[in-house]
Amino acid sequence: MITLASDFGSPYPAAMKGVILRESDARLVDVTHELPRQDVRAAAFWTRETLPYFPPAVHLVVVDPGVGTDRDALVGRVGDHAFVAPDNGVVRPVARRLAAETGADPEWFVYEYEDPASTTFHGRDVFAPAAAAVHEAGVENFESLPAITPADDAVDLRFPTATVEGDSARGEVLVVDDFGNAITNVPGSFLDGRAGETLSANGTDAPVETAYAAVDPGERLVTVGSHGYVECDVNRGRGDEAFGLEPGDDVRLRF
Amino acid sequence: MITLASDFGSPYPAAMKGVILRESDARLVDVTHELPRQDVRAAAFWTRETLPYFPPAVHLVVVDPGVGTDRDALVGRVGDHAFVAPDNGVVRPVARRLAAETGADPEWFVYEYEDPASTTFHGRDVFAPAAAAVHEAGVENFESLPAITPADDAVDLRFPTATVEGDSARGEVLVVDDFGNAITNVPGSFLDGRAGETLSANGTDAPVETAYAAVDPGERLVTVGSHGYVECDVNRGRGDEAFGLEPGDDVRLRF
Amino acid sequence: MITLASDFGSPYPAAMKGVILRESDARLVDVTHELPRQDVRAAAFWTRETLPYFPPAVHLVVVDPGVGTDRDALVGRVGDHAFVAPDNGVVRPVARRLAAETGADPEWFVYEYEDPASTTFHGRDVFAPAAAAVHEAGVENFESLPAITPADDAVDLRFPTATVEGDSARGEVLVVDDFGNAITNVPGSFLDGRAGETLSANGTDAPVETAYAAVDPGERLVTVGSHGYVECDVNRGRGDEAFGLEPGDDVRLRF
Structure with missing residues (x-):
C-alpha cells in the first residue's frame, strides 16, 4: 500500500x-x-x-x-x-x-x-x-x-508546547480545519471535568461542551477535538472567524 | 466493496x-x-x-x-x-x-x-x-x-412532493448541484412534449430544451435533469443565480 | 485499469x-x-x-x-x-x-x-x-x-504554436494551474543558458530561475515548468495575478 x-x-x-x-x-x-x-x-x-x-x-x-x-x-x-x-x-x-x-x-x-x-x-x-x-x-x-x-542528519520540525497553569493556559493555534475549527496545542485534559463552564479564549467567551449540537447553530463552543487538543468551534459555523483565530496565533485560555 | x-x-x-x-x-x-x-x-x-x-x-x-x-x-x-x-x-x-x-x-x-x-x-x-x-x-x-x-425505530426523512396541475406546477428546489443547476422536485414528465415552449419559473422565462447547448452560452433553459426532475439551468453558467433559486425555495412553474 | x-x-x-x-x-x-x-x-x-x-x-x-x-x-x-x-x-x-x-x-x-x-x-x-x-x-x-x-472523421484540437526569434518570443497562455502558474506555449528551450537574466513578460520583469525558492516568497520568477514550457510564476504566490495573465492571453517574452 x-x-x-x-x-x-x-x-x-x-x-x-x-x-x-x-x-x-x-x-x-x-x-x-x-x-x-x-x-x-x-x-x-x-x-x-x-x-x-x-x-x-x-x-x-x-x-x-x-x-x-x-x-x-x-x-x-x-x-x-x-x-x-x-x-x-x-x-x-x-x-x-x-x-x-x-x-x-x-x-x-x-x-x-x-x-x-x-x-x-x-x-x-x-x-x-x-x-x-x-x-x-x-x-x-x-x-x-x-x-x-x-542520512547523516535530517531537518526536524516540532510543534510548540502549550503551558497550562491551573485555570489558564497559553498556547497557539496549530491549524484551522476545513470546518473552520481552530485547533490549538493546549491538551484536552485542560477541559477535564469543566463541561458546562465558560472559558475565555483571547477574551471571547464560550461554553465548554462535548458536542457541537450542545449549542444552537451559529453559537460558539470550546471542546476537545478528535486530535486531543482544545478547539475553538462554532456549531454549523466557523470557529476561526467567530474567535478571530488563525494558524500561528497565540491563544490565551482562561476559566 | x-x-x-x-x-x-x-x-x-x-x-x-x-x-x-x-x-x-x-x-x-x-x-x-x-x-x-x-x-x-x-x-x-x-x-x-x-x-x-x-x-x-x-x-x-x-x-x-x-x-x-x-x-x-x-x-x-x-x-x-x-x-x-x-x-x-x-x-x-x-x-x-x-x-x-x-x-x-x-x-x-x-x-x-x-x-x-x-x-x-x-x-x-x-x-x-x-x-x-x-x-x-x-x-x-x-x-x-x-x-x-x-432498531425499534429510525429517524425518517422524506422529500416534499410537487403538485402538477395542467400547465402549472408547484414544487421546491431540492438541491443546487456543483454546476449551479437548480434541481426541483417537479417530475420531468411535466415537460413531456413541451420542448421549445417557454416556461416561467417564479416569473423568470426560459425555453424548455433537451440539451444545454440548445441555447447560447450564458442563456437560461429549463430541462429534465439526470435525476428525472425539472431543472433550471444556464448553458455554461449557473442556473441558481440566473433564476434566483436556492435549496429549499418554493418554485412555481407555468407554461 | x-x-x-x-x-x-x-x-x-x-x-x-x-x-x-x-x-x-x-x-x-x-x-x-x-x-x-x-x-x-x-x-x-x-x-x-x-x-x-x-x-x-x-x-x-x-x-x-x-x-x-x-x-x-x-x-x-x-x-x-x-x-x-x-x-x-x-x-x-x-x-x-x-x-x-x-x-x-x-x-x-x-x-x-x-x-x-x-x-x-x-x-x-x-x-x-x-x-x-x-x-x-x-x-x-x-x-x-x-x-x-x-470513425470517418473526428473533431481535432491543436494548441497554438509560439514563435521564437532570438531574444524574444510570442506565444499564448495555455492554462493557469492550481498554484496560479501561468503556463505558456513558449518552449522551455527559450530559457536555455539564461538563468539569472531578467525577462520581460508583457512588460513585467522577472528573473529566470530554476527553483521557486530562488526568489523571496511573493516575488515573481520565470522558469521552465514541468510541462516543458515557459511559466510565469510567483514563489508561494500566484503568477497569473502578478503578471496579469489569463488562459488565452497573448504573451510577449523579451530579454
Missing part, C-alpha cells in the same frame, strides 16, 4: 499516480491533495493525525516549497511504515508519533537523485519513483537500493 | 480509510467528501442519486450534525446492499429507492458503541469501525455481530 | 464509478474531476500532461459542453492505451503525444448509443458504459463490440 498526501490540488497528483503505477501494483490510497499550500507545518500536523491510522504502508508526502533547490529527498522507516518526502521536516512528527506508539526507532535515509526531468515537479520526477522503488524493495529492505544511503 | 460519502472535505476522510483498511481488505470507493456541510437533506438526495448505481456494497455515509449527542449509529440492509450512517434520516431515501428497484424490504439495526476516542469525530471512531465490521461479517450476516441490535 | 477525468466536481463522478463497477472489476484511478468547467482546451492540455505517465489503460475523459446534442461518443486507441470521450477534440492532443512517444498510430471509432436515460449526463449514461465495455472487450479487441464502428 502506498498512501499519497500533497498540496497539489488538481491535476498534478495524477501524474504521480501514473508514475507509481508503471512500476508497482501497490494499492494507492489518497490521503489528501488539499493540504494548505506550501505549508510544511500544517502538512506535518495533518499527516501526524491521519497516517498512524493506516496499516503498514509506504507514505508519500509531498509539500515541497524547496523543490528545485538542493534539499534532499528523505526516506524514513518506523517499524513497518515507510515515509518518502522532501527533507523539510514534514514527516518527522508522524514518525515520532508512530515511534511512540510502536516502540520502533525512526531510521532516516537519503534517496539520491540527479537531473530529474523537471526542477519544479519532483513529486512526479523524484518522489513518486522513490515511493515505487521503496515499495517494490519492501519496507524492511529498501536500503538495499543503490539510491538509498543513510 | 465499501463506498464512502461525507461532508468532511480534507483530510478527515483519510483517517476513516486508515481505520477501515486496518480491519478489512475491502475495495474502497470514494463517492464524495464534498457533500454540503451538515446538510442531511442534501446528503440524502445525493446518496439516493448515486449509490443505487453501485454493485452490492457497504455504503458508509457520514453527515452528522448530531455527533457527540445520543443519536444512534444506524446500520441498514436492502437486499445485498448495506448502509452505515448516523440515525438522522440520511440513508432512508436511498434505501427506499433501492427497495423500490429490487423489491427487498429495508431492515434497520443499531450499532451499539460506547466511549469512542472522540466526541467530535465518530466517522473515525464509530462509523468507520462499524463499516469494516459489517463488511467483514457480510451483508447477509452482520446481525451476528454482538454490537448489532434491531 | 480505467482512469477517470472530468469537470464534474462532486458528486456526479460517483455515478460513473458505480456504473463501471457493475460491469467491470477494473482498477479505477481518478485523474481529476476538477478540470476547468466545460473548457475542452484546458482538459485537452491536462490530459495530455498526465495520462501518458500511466501504464496501459482505458482513459475515460468527460468534458462535454455538447451533451445532449448529436455529437458522437468517440473511442480511440494508441498502442495499448484506449480513450473514451466526447468527439470534441479533448483526447486528440494526448493521443498525438502517445503516438509520438510510442510510434503507434491513433485509431478512432464511434461508440453508437441511442436514447440514453438522460440528455444531460452522458458521463453516466453513455461514456461510463462505453468505458466498461471497452475495458472488458480489451484494448486490442474492442472493435469486436457491435456498438463500435470506425
Whole structure:
C-alpha cells in the first residue's frame, strides 16, 4: 500500500499516480491533495493525525516549497511504515508519533537523485519513483537500493508546547480545519471535568461542551477535538472567524 | 466493496480509510467528501442519486450534525446492499429507492458503541469501525455481530412532493448541484412534449430544451435533469443565480 | 485499469464509478474531476500532461459542453492505451503525444448509443458504459463490440504554436494551474543558458530561475515548468495575478 498526501490540488497528483503505477501494483490510497499550500507545518500536523491510522504502508508526502533547490529527498522507516518526502521536516512528527506508539526507532535515509526531468515537479520526477522503488524493495529492505544511503542528519520540525497553569493556559493555534475549527496545542485534559463552564479564549467567551449540537447553530463552543487538543468551534459555523483565530496565533485560555 | 460519502472535505476522510483498511481488505470507493456541510437533506438526495448505481456494497455515509449527542449509529440492509450512517434520516431515501428497484424490504439495526476516542469525530471512531465490521461479517450476516441490535425505530426523512396541475406546477428546489443547476422536485414528465415552449419559473422565462447547448452560452433553459426532475439551468453558467433559486425555495412553474 | 477525468466536481463522478463497477472489476484511478468547467482546451492540455505517465489503460475523459446534442461518443486507441470521450477534440492532443512517444498510430471509432436515460449526463449514461465495455472487450479487441464502428472523421484540437526569434518570443497562455502558474506555449528551450537574466513578460520583469525558492516568497520568477514550457510564476504566490495573465492571453517574452 502506498498512501499519497500533497498540496497539489488538481491535476498534478495524477501524474504521480501514473508514475507509481508503471512500476508497482501497490494499492494507492489518497490521503489528501488539499493540504494548505506550501505549508510544511500544517502538512506535518495533518499527516501526524491521519497516517498512524493506516496499516503498514509506504507514505508519500509531498509539500515541497524547496523543490528545485538542493534539499534532499528523505526516506524514513518506523517499524513497518515507510515515509518518502522532501527533507523539510514534514514527516518527522508522524514518525515520532508512530515511534511512540510502536516502540520502533525512526531510521532516516537519503534517496539520491540527479537531473530529474523537471526542477519544479519532483513529486512526479523524484518522489513518486522513490515511493515505487521503496515499495517494490519492501519496507524492511529498501536500503538495499543503490539510491538509498543513510542520512547523516535530517531537518526536524516540532510543534510548540502549550503551558497550562491551573485555570489558564497559553498556547497557539496549530491549524484551522476545513470546518473552520481552530485547533490549538493546549491538551484536552485542560477541559477535564469543566463541561458546562465558560472559558475565555483571547477574551471571547464560550461554553465548554462535548458536542457541537450542545449549542444552537451559529453559537460558539470550546471542546476537545478528535486530535486531543482544545478547539475553538462554532456549531454549523466557523470557529476561526467567530474567535478571530488563525494558524500561528497565540491563544490565551482562561476559566 | 465499501463506498464512502461525507461532508468532511480534507483530510478527515483519510483517517476513516486508515481505520477501515486496518480491519478489512475491502475495495474502497470514494463517492464524495464534498457533500454540503451538515446538510442531511442534501446528503440524502445525493446518496439516493448515486449509490443505487453501485454493485452490492457497504455504503458508509457520514453527515452528522448530531455527533457527540445520543443519536444512534444506524446500520441498514436492502437486499445485498448495506448502509452505515448516523440515525438522522440520511440513508432512508436511498434505501427506499433501492427497495423500490429490487423489491427487498429495508431492515434497520443499531450499532451499539460506547466511549469512542472522540466526541467530535465518530466517522473515525464509530462509523468507520462499524463499516469494516459489517463488511467483514457480510451483508447477509452482520446481525451476528454482538454490537448489532434491531432498531425499534429510525429517524425518517422524506422529500416534499410537487403538485402538477395542467400547465402549472408547484414544487421546491431540492438541491443546487456543483454546476449551479437548480434541481426541483417537479417530475420531468411535466415537460413531456413541451420542448421549445417557454416556461416561467417564479416569473423568470426560459425555453424548455433537451440539451444545454440548445441555447447560447450564458442563456437560461429549463430541462429534465439526470435525476428525472425539472431543472433550471444556464448553458455554461449557473442556473441558481440566473433564476434566483436556492435549496429549499418554493418554485412555481407555468407554461 | 480505467482512469477517470472530468469537470464534474462532486458528486456526479460517483455515478460513473458505480456504473463501471457493475460491469467491470477494473482498477479505477481518478485523474481529476476538477478540470476547468466545460473548457475542452484546458482538459485537452491536462490530459495530455498526465495520462501518458500511466501504464496501459482505458482513459475515460468527460468534458462535454455538447451533451445532449448529436455529437458522437468517440473511442480511440494508441498502442495499448484506449480513450473514451466526447468527439470534441479533448483526447486528440494526448493521443498525438502517445503516438509520438510510442510510434503507434491513433485509431478512432464511434461508440453508437441511442436514447440514453438522460440528455444531460452522458458521463453516466453513455461514456461510463462505453468505458466498461471497452475495458472488458480489451484494448486490442474492442472493435469486436457491435456498438463500435470506425470513425470517418473526428473533431481535432491543436494548441497554438509560439514563435521564437532570438531574444524574444510570442506565444499564448495555455492554462493557469492550481498554484496560479501561468503556463505558456513558449518552449522551455527559450530559457536555455539564461538563468539569472531578467525577462520581460508583457512588460513585467522577472528573473529566470530554476527553483521557486530562488526568489523571496511573493516575488515573481520565470522558469521552465514541468510541462516543458515557459511559466510565469510567483514563489508561494500566484503568477497569473502578478503578471496579469489569463488562459488565452497573448504573451510577449523579451530579454
